[in-house]
Amino acid sequence: MVDRTGHIIYANADAEDFFRASALLLARDGLGRFVPFGSPLLTLVEQVRDLHAPVNEYRVDISSPRLGEDRVVDLYVAPVPELEGHVVIMFQERSMADKIDRQMTHRGAARSVTGLAAMLAHEIKNPLSGIRGAAQLLESVVGDEDRPLARLIQDETDRIVSLVDRMEVFSDERPIDRFPVNIHVVLDRVKALAQSGFASNIDIVEEYDPSLPPVYGNRDQLIQVFLNLIKNAAESIGQRAGGEIHLSTAYRPGIRVSVPGSQDKVSLPLEFCVHDNGAGVPDDLLPILFDPFITTKPNGSGLGLALVAKIVGEHGGVIECDSAPRGTTFRILMPAWREPKDADQNIGKRISE
Numbered sequence: 001m002v003d004r005t006g007h008i009i010y011a012n013a014d015a016e017d018f019f020r021a022s023a024l025l026l027a028r029d030g031l032g033r034f035v036p037f038g039s040p041l042l043t044l045v046e047q048v049r050d051l052h053a054p055v056n057e058y059r060v061d062i063s064s065p066r067l068g069e070d071r072v073v074d075l076y077v078a079p080v081p082e083l084e085g086h087v088v089i090m091f092q093e094r095s096m097a098d099k100i101d102r103q104m105t106h107r108g109a110a111r112s113v114t115g116l117a118a119m120l121a122h123e124i125k126n127p128l129s130g131i132r133g134a135a136q137l138l139e140s141v142v143g144d145e146d147r148p149l150a151r152l153i154q155d156e157t158d159r160i161v162s163l164v165d166r167m168e169v170f171s172d173e174r175p176i177d178r179f180p181v182n183i184h185v186v187l188d189r190v191k192a193l194a195q196s197g198f199a200s201n202i203d204i205v206e207e208y209d210p211s212l213p214p215v216y217g218n219r220d221q222l223i224q225v226f227l228n229l230i231k232n233a234a235e236s237i238g239q240r241a242g243g244e245i246h247l248s249t250a251y252r253p254g255i256r257v258s259v260p261g262s263q264d265k266v267s268l269p270l271e272f273c274v275h276d277n278g279a280g281v282p283d284d285l286l287p288i289l290f291d292p293f294i295t296t297k298p299n300g301s302g303l304g305l306a307l308v309a310k311i312v313g314e315h316g317g318v319i320e321c322d323s324a325p326r327g328t329t330f331r332i333l334m335p336a337w338r339e340p341k342d343a344d345q346n347i348g349k350r351i352s353e
Contacts, residue, residue: 001087187247190230
């Protein structure tokens with residue numbers, strides 16, 4: 001909140017983090033000291049005072065030496081009716097807003113694959129079985145020089161059937177069986193599988209918060225999510241020396257996502273990260289990384305991360321990728337499991353009975 005002279009008279013903890021200064025330090029000076037010269041924010045504040053009405057501005061760049069680079073925010077500025085000339089300013093960092101927007105896009109892409117998978121299963125697998133059967137008959141009657149061609153037809157048919165089978169996972173719309181899951185048990189299982197196979201030459205480092213509440217999810221599907229992410233990390237590292245994969249868990253309150261068709265907002269306080277020091281992801285692929293058929297692997301199908309996004313979305317979570325020359329981080333935000341509100345009442349009833 002700023003007063004009629006532009007001095008900051010109140011700042012919450014998030015504002016202190018954003019401006020990298022304490023509330024006491026912020027209160028010593030006007031808003032103009034903490035934003036770039038000629039910033040649209042200053043104009044918005046004056047506009048709100050003149051109109052006595054809220055004004056919003058989206059994707060405003062307020063980068064400065066004090067705030068750092070790439071500080072793009074949405075601004076929500078409103079007058080305080082009880083205090084003449086006072087204005088409340090809310091900053092919404094675009095980084096998280098963009099992540100949530102992209103997550104909605106990922107879910108839409110996964111839904112498009114759902115319809116495609118159902119169509120492929122019916123229209124392609126049946127004729128493929130006939131082609132393979134015919135190739136088997138040919139293999140038994142053709143000469144030695146043509147037999148490899150018949151074998152090739154069978155192998156390629158099997159490969160297409162395998163791809164369609166993988167896509168059929170997207171058409172499974174059955175409700176998920178969920179239970180309170182200890183995410184560290186899931187990560188320990190995935191780590192053991194990785195180190196006994198594709199990540200045997202890579203150090204896997206754990207940075208866990210042991211006080212985390214359980215995740216309300218499906219244990220097998222969560223294992224599949226982290227197994228895919230760690231496998232991608234291991235493939236990014238390859239055979240290079242000093243390869244490391246960091247698995248971390250943390251509690252990050254403050255992220256809330258609106259639920260479609262409802263006024264409720266779901267809190268996503270659980271953060272799970274898979275970080276590797278591999279080659280990173282090309283910048284042009286980052287916005288579409290979770291779309292189906294997007295891959296940098298010569299023989300990849302591009303369905304692994306799309307499936308990960310589908311599973312995380314069905315659990316009510318958000319997944320995002322941050323990549324830099326020093327490595328790549330996949331970050332998953334998920335809701336925590338909470339005891340049902342009527343649990344204590346049910347216990348009381350059972351005790352009284």
